[in-house]
Amino acid sequence: MIPVDYYLFLSLTLFVIGVVGVLTRRNVIIMLMSIELILNAVNINLMVFSRMWGSVDGQVFAIFIITDAAAEAAVGLGIILAFFNNRETVLADEMDIMKW
């Protein structure tokens, strides 16, 4: 059987890659996709602990996380579209209308 640690290391690696993507890229769409990657890494953790304890509660939590990811993607992409229609840019450091 594959040890639980290996799954945790895989999830950790994906999580950190997602954090690097959110913090370093300028493109807002890539940042949103990195957030999806982070949520996915969390799902791996929930799944492996659900398997470890032999209960399906972790899988139910994962379903709620996927629901949140869908809602977040819909609203986030709507905001990006509205912003692009106004300012013709998708770069995060040019979004400074509210900066004083």
Next chain:
Amino acid sequence: MQTLNQALFIFFAVLAVASAVLMVTRRNIVHGAVFLITTLLATAGIFLLLEAEFLFIVQVILYVGGIMVLFVFVIMLVNLDVSMRQVQFNRQWFVAATLALVLAAQFLYAIWAVRRPGMLRLPAPAAELAPKNTEAVADALFSHYMLPFEIASILLLVAMIGAVVMAKRRVG
């Protein structure tokens, strides 16, 4: 059986990590979206290894078939050529990478701290293949987690209305 499991795990893990790295570093957003789809499919394979068949199919249909199609639509609507010729990483990238490494070190320490012999171990799989996963998930979802389920539906309704209001083209 044992070696097959390990080989599948290594295959899916390497595929997921490699395409995640490519997703974060590529200049073209469409390539990034395709690499993210590859990562999500590899994760679905990991779910299947963990005997979570319902989440496997939810991942494939909802994430890959729903959310990523939404991303690709938006990528088509925004102007790709301009953003491809600009600088891709922001000025604070070095600080950000250092912070991410510190975060990784903290997580590694947390995993190492709870690691005792025999504490983190998966139980042996059931002898006969009993397809009870979807039933068990449905039982938990519709009995014990009924209220969160309804709240999630309200959340989806709010998100739907919000997305429509945000993306509507304003006239005048």
